[in-house]
Amino acid sequence: MTHQRYRDLAEWPLMGTALIFLAAYAWQVIGRLEGSGASWLEAVMWATWIVFAVDYAANLWLAPSRWDWFVRNLHELLIVALPFFRPLRLLRLVTLLSVLHRTVGETLRGRVVTYVAGSAGMLIFVGALAVLDVEQSAPDAKIVTFGDALWWAITTITTVGYGDLYPVTPIGRMVAAALMMSGIAVLGVVTASIASWLVQRVEDTAETVAEAVEEPVRAEVAELVAEISALRREIAELKENRTL
Amino acid sequence: MTHQRYRDLAEWPLMGTALIFLAAYAWQVIGRLEGSGASWLEAVMWATWIVFAVDYAANLWLAPSRWDWFVRNLHELLIVALPFFRPLRLLRLVTLLSVLHRTVGETLRGRVVTYVAGSAGMLIFVGALAVLDVEQSAPDAKIVTFGDALWWAITTITTVGYGDLYPVTPIGRMVAAALMMSGIAVLGVVTASIASWLVQRVEDTAETVAEAVEEPVRAEVAELVAEISALRREIAELKENRTL
Amino acid sequence: MTHQRYRDLAEWPLMGTALIFLAAYAWQVIGRLEGSGASWLEAVMWATWIVFAVDYAANLWLAPSRWDWFVRNLHELLIVALPFFRPLRLLRLVTLLSVLHRTVGETLRGRVVTYVAGSAGMLIFVGALAVLDVEQSAPDAKIVTFGDALWWAITTITTVGYGDLYPVTPIGRMVAAALMMSGIAVLGVVTASIASWLVQRVEDTAETVAEAVEEPVRAEVAELVAEISALRREIAELKENRTL
Amino acid sequence: MTHQRYRDLAEWPLMGTALIFLAAYAWQVIGRLEGSGASWLEAVMWATWIVFAVDYAANLWLAPSRWDWFVRNLHELLIVALPFFRPLRLLRLVTLLSVLHRTVGETLRGRVVTYVAGSAGMLIFVGALAVLDVEQSAPDAKIVTFGDALWWAITTITTVGYGDLYPVTPIGRMVAAALMMSGIAVLGVVTASIASWLVQRVEDTAETVAEAVEEPVRAEVAELVAEISALRREIAELKENRTL
Numbered sequence: 001m002t003h004q005r006y007r008d009l010a011e012w013p014l015m016g017t018a019l020i021f022l023a024a025y026a027w028q029v030i031g032r033l034e035g036s037g038a039s040w041l042e043a044v045m046w047a048t049w050i051v052f053a054v055d056y057a058a059n060l061w062l063a064p065s066r067w068d069w070f071v072r073n074l075h076e077l078l079i080v081a082l083p084f085f086r087p088l089r090l091l092r093l094v095t096l097l098s099v100l101h102r103t104v105g106e107t108l109r110g111r112v113v114t115y116v117a118g119s120a121g122m123l124i125f126v127g128a129l130a131v132l133d134v135e136q137s138a139p140d141a142k143i144v145t146f147g148d149a150l151w152w153a154i155t156t157i158t159t160v161g162y163g164d165l166y167p168v169t170p171i172g173r174m175v176a177a178a179l180m181m182s183g184i185a186v187l188g189v190v191t192a193s194i195a196s197w198l199v200q201r202v203e204d205t206a207e208t209v210a211e212a213v214e215e216p217v218r219a220e221v222a223e224l225v226a227e228i229s230a231l232r233r234e235i236a237e238l239k240e241n242r243t244l
Numbered sequence: 245m246t247h248q249r250y251r252d253l254a255e256w257p258l259m260g261t262a263l264i265f266l267a268a269y270a271w272q273v274i275g276r277l278e279g280s281g282a283s284w285l286e287a288v289m290w291a292t293w294i295v296f297a298v299d300y301a302a303n304l305w306l307a308p309s310r311w312d313w314f315v316r317n318l319h320e321l322l323i324v325a326l327p328f329f330r331p332l333r334l335l336r337l338v339t340l341l342s343v344l345h346r347t348v349g350e351t352l353r354g355r356v357v358t359y360v361a362g363s364a365g366m367l368i369f370v371g372a373l374a375v376l377d378v379e380q381s382a383p384d385a386k387i388v389t390f391g392d393a394l395w396w397a398i399t400t401i402t403t404v405g406y407g408d409l410y411p412v413t414p415i416g417r418m419v420a421a422a423l424m425m426s427g428i429a430v431l432g433v434v435t436a437s438i439a440s441w442l443v444q445r446v447e448d449t450a451e452t453v454a455e456a457v458e459e460p461v462r463a464e465v466a467e468l469v470a471e472i473s474a475l476r477r478e479i480a481e482l483k484e485n486r487t488l
Numbered sequence: 489m490t491h492q493r494y495r496d497l498a499e500w501p502l503m504g505t506a507l508i509f510l511a512a513y514a515w516q517v518i519g520r521l522e523g524s525g526a527s528w529l530e531a532v533m534w535a536t537w538i539v540f541a542v543d544y545a546a547n548l549w550l551a552p553s554r555w556d557w558f559v560r561n562l563h564e565l566l567i568v569a570l571p572f573f574r575p576l577r578l579l580r581l582v583t584l585l586s587v588l589h590r591t592v593g594e595t596l597r598g599r600v601v602t603y604v605a606g607s608a609g610m611l612i613f614v615g616a617l618a619v620l621d622v623e624q625s626a627p628d629a630k631i632v633t634f635g636d637a638l639w640w641a642i643t644t645i646t647t648v649g650y651g652d653l654y655p656v657t658p659i660g661r662m663v664a665a666a667l668m669m670s671g672i673a674v675l676g677v678v679t680a681s682i683a684s685w686l687v688q689r690v691e692d693t694a695e696t697v698a699e700a701v702e703e704p705v706r707a708e709v710a711e712l713v714a715e716i717s718a719l720r721r722e723i724a725e726l727k728e729n730r731t732l
Numbered sequence: 733m734t735h736q737r738y739r740d741l742a743e744w745p746l747m748g749t750a751l752i753f754l755a756a757y758a759w760q761v762i763g764r765l766e767g768s769g770a771s772w773l774e775a776v777m778w779a780t781w782i783v784f785a786v787d788y789a790a791n792l793w794l795a796p797s798r799w800d801w802f803v804r805n806l807h808e809l810l811i812v813a814l815p816f817f818r819p820l821r822l823l824r825l826v827t828l829l830s831v832l833h834r835t836v837g838e839t840l841r842g843r844v845v846t847y848v849a850g851s852a853g854m855l856i857f858v859g860a861l862a863v864l865d866v867e868q869s870a871p872d873a874k875i876v877t878f879g880d881a882l883w884w885a886i887t888t889i890t891t892v893g894y895g896d897l898y899p900v901t902p903i904g905r906m907v908a909a910a911l912m913m914s915g916i917a918v919l920g921v922v923t924a925s926i927a928s929w930l931v932q933r934v935e936d937t938a939e940t941v942a943e944a945v946e947e948p949v950r951a952e953v954a955e956l957v958a959e960i961s962a963l964r965r966e967i968a969e970l971k972e973n974r975t976l
């Protein structure tokens with residue numbers, strides 16, 4: 001089985017697994033589960049981890065150049081290699097984003113809007129979850145409910161930053177930094193899409209003008225061809241007359 | 245009556261209705277009216293709702309493809325279908341923006357500036373109204389006067405976000421999130437317009453150079469045509485001489 | 489005297505007058521002068537007002553279409569018509585910016601950087617002055633020294649907005665709103681300049697490739713011309729032979 | 733030795749020196765060293781200052797036009813001329829950035845990403861160091877640990893600005909202003925790169941279409957050449973027949 005074929009086959013199962021992990025993680029964090037419910041969710045998350053680990057191994061095995069794939073996918077190694085340190089689990093959600101990326105495929109401008117809206121929505125949700133997970137047990141935490149976490153994530157990704165809520169733990173701040181950088185990237189993609197759309201509209205107009213200018217050249221060349229054909233016919237006649 | 249003709253006819257009455265709704269809503273929220281004044285304004289707002297509902301039905305009836313129109317106008321259904329839940333009324337104001345959009349028509353860069361200034365101004369006003377409506381009755385609200393609400397809306401849409409004022413209710417936060425996203429879009433449009441203007445200026449210069457380079461080709465083709473004409477004339481002469 | 493000639497002549501004196509006004513205004517606001525020093529500065533500011541009023545009258549008189557000029561320069565009317573209301577005086581400083589604009593002339597990308605740096609620097613300085621003037625006498629003001637005002641202006645124009653300092657008076661907030669919008673414009677110009685520079689670099693490469701592709705067409709047309717010339721020469725020979 | 737050759741030779745040693753200075757400075761600021769450890773680090777920093785001073789002198793000596801080089805490198809003069817005023821030492825770190833710039837060389841879009849990530853990372857680290865150095869001894873400082881300083885630098889460069897931490901000393905505020913401006917520049921470069929990438933993708937598609945349109949012209953010209961060749965051959969035949 002080739003690498004490409006494996007990835008095509010694994011795409012939808014992996015997306016499903018990532019969504020199951022996200023649901024279990026959200027349930028655990030928002031519901032603050034203890035006891036048997038918590039251990040059941042824990043088991044589900046471990047199962048998703050196994051799926052990701054198997055996928056990592058399969059990718060590495062099937063890649064045409066293993067070293068290339070290894071270097072380009074260091075973040076996937078982190079997800080698979082560090083399953084015990086709880087806050088790092090959120091890195092697994094990157095898989096979901098990469099699956100989304102695969103699904104969208106080659107990014108034409110039309111798809112950029114969908115992609116930005118989807119990414120921004122997921123980043124806000126995942127960022128809020130991760131910060132809540134990390135912060136809610138800190139003694140002087142400001143972000144202690146999921147509603148607050150969502151509100152904080154939105155003010156952060158848009159770079160508004162009121163400062164009514166902010167993370168106070170080192171890992172919470174790392175999550176925040178990732179959200180801020182995503183915010184800059186989202187802002188950049190939005191602006192760039194509008195700019196590219198405007199530039200194209202202006203260029204379409206310019207092209208119509210350019211074509212109108214180029215038209216005469218084409219017409220003249222066509223006239224030339226006709227003229228030369230006529231010329232050949234006349235010479236052919238001339239030759240015929242001669243042979244008579 | 246075709247759909248397009250209905251929309252052309254309905255454009256100005258709908259704009260007027262939306263402005264009447266906005267005025268009544270602003271009066272009610274800023275004036276904090278009670279008693280007979282309040283009930284009179286309430287009646288005006290219900291009248292505007294009926295106009296929007298009739299417009300929705302007419303659009304759906306006349307649309308060439310009803311399912312297409314239905315899917316693309318889900319937000320208008322929300323406005324019409326949920327008139328009892330007070331904070332959702334602000335969604336009706338989207339109609340005003342869409343009317344503004346219709347009026348501006350096809351967006352050329354020259355019109356972008358007017359459109360951005362108009363949209364930003366209206367977003368600030370409508371956002372301030374909506375937040376004030378939602379927040380002023382909350383127990384720990386920070387935004388309790390229209391002046392504060394306007395100031396908050398401006399600091400939010402520009403993504404400055406001092407944090408001296410911020411919404412504390414869930415619906416107030418949803419309004420804030422909408423304002424922030426609008427702020428990013430406005431920022432994007434401003435940047436993109438400047439970028440597209442700069443790119444065009446640079447390209448105009450490049451085009452002048454390119455035309456100067458292309459000129460010789462055109463001149464040579466014209467020369468070719470003249471040459472071939474001369475050739476034909478000579479051959480014609482040759483033939484005439486021969487037949488003498 | 490034509491309007492254009494008047495504007496050319498008045499450019500430098502007006503720039504000087506605006507700078508004198510700015511110096512006097514800054515001195516009065518930062519130095520919090522009372523007594524004879526204050527009245528002397530007041531006289532200087534009135535003198536600059538007279539110069540601006542005379543300039544306004546002269547422009548209106550000499551404009552080719554007075555109504556056009558009047559409509560396009562409503563902000564200059566405000567500066568001249570309302571000299572008694574102290575905080576509005578800062579609008580006069582717009583004149584300085586417009587003089588700067590005139591000096592820079594047609595904006596090519598090379599000049600954009602200078603223009604942005606100059607405008608941003610002046611906006612920060614003028615915004616800080618105006619806010620300090622308005623706020624320092626307010627009872628619950630946060631911005632009471634020029635250092636604080638400058639720091640506040642920088643955090644505002646960059647849309648960072650820590651919220652450690654913010655204006656509390658309505659006019660202070662209007663100044664802040666103007667600074668925020670300037671910040672968005674400055675951000676837009678910076679981004680657009682970089683984008684246009686990048687786009688041009690990429691297009692330069694593309695153009696080199698395009699020229700390499702177009703080269704053969706030109707070569708073939710040149711070959712055609714040569715071919716036809718040879719043809720004519722041969723036919724001319726043919727004719728000569730015939731007449732022998 | 734020419735100027736260019738000197739700069740090529742000095743590039744790597746200077747980069748090393750700047751890194752040594754950065755390490756010594758970071759150690760001193762974060763470790764809050766006193767006594768013999770501090771004096772040893774102080775000696776290292778003076779040694780790096782001597783290297784920079786020698787480099788400045790060598791550059792000035794070897795520059796083709798000394799005045800030009802002097803004017804374009806006023807910031808390097810500041811670094812060399814003011815070694816006693818402690819907070820100004822951070823200006824020396826600009827050298828490191830300029831060395832990074834030299835290493836990256838001509839900026840093609842592919843390298844822009846590396847350059848932005850590198851610059852942003854270094855700006856955050858250097859900004860955090862400089863603010864901590866200046867602020868940690870201030871009486872009412874908010875930024876007193878390196879973790880806080882890093883967090884503050886990230887919220888500032890992304891223009892989020894929560895306001896939970898902010899500098900209170902004039903020099904700390906100058907460092908903050910520099911970080912904010914860097915943030916705007918970084919934002920601009922990110923947006924511009926995405927815009928330029930999008931514009932190019934759209935243009936690549938347009939170019940393919942344009943080539944498809946231009947193809948017929950080329951084909952017709954080729955046909956013309958063939959036609960004329962045939963014509964010449966016929967005329968040659970005609971002449972041969974005649975001479976028989």
